[in-house]
Amino acid sequence: MDFNNKNGISVSRSGDRETKITSRDIMFFGDVFIDNLYLGKSFQHLKIAKMSFNLGARTEWQMHSDERILIITSGSGWVQEWGDSIKLVQTGDIVYILPDIKYWYGATDKSSMNNILLSRS
Structure with a gap:
């Protein structure tokens, strides 16, 4: 959804967005659910996604040309940079x-x- 509205305020309803279920595909191990909250052309191509990782699910090793911000909203997880140790992240942490x-x-x-997840699309 792109929030271009002549009235000044746009609302994106939860039921109007498609949740992507990624079950053991090329980018993930285990069950991960992705709800793309914002994929617009405004805000310097900002992308906002809500991601839910089931017990033990994780991403594949990845690298991106832009910075990423992860806001942990519930549960506990791990994050690891190549060549570094695994770091524990918990509710309220920002990566x-x-x-x-x-x-x-x-x-x-x-x-x-x-x-x-906050990134540039």
């Missing part, structure tokens, strides 16, 4: 990832994890 850093993240083996 900032620089461009061109190889990393992965996801839920721990004992907890699911939900986060908001």
